[in-house]
Amino acid sequence: NKMCSPARCVCKEGFYRKDGNANLQQPTKKPDQSDCQPNELFRECSSMCEPKCGANNRPCTAKCGPPKCQCQQGYYLDTSGDCVSRDECEWV
Structure with missing residues (x-):
């Protein structure tokens, strides 16, 4: 038996809630490679199948998923x- 979450408002694409309030703010800059962490690449068309x-x-x-940073080939989230590398993964 699935339970639905309560009805709520959601932000339009490209907007986010500021401090949890209804003040909607547009991001100041589009994400790019400079936002990525080690072993990540920025992808305009992100994979829905990130390892x-x-x-x-x-x-x-x-x-295609939204533009974002994802693990480089050979790395796993x-x-x-x-x-991290495959050797660093904890395979449960």
Whole structure:
């Protein structure tokens, strides 16, 4: 039995809530490579199938996701949100 979350307003694409209030602010700059962490690349068309530690061979879609930083090829997203090598992953 699925439970639905309470009805709520959501921001239009490209906007976010400022301090949890209804004041909508547009980001000051478009994200780019300078926002990325080590072992990440900025992708205009992000993958919906980003490799994650412990989530081997999971089904996914080839649909384009929003522009964002994602792990470089050969790296996996760990539970802390860092991109690590396969050897550094904890495979559960």
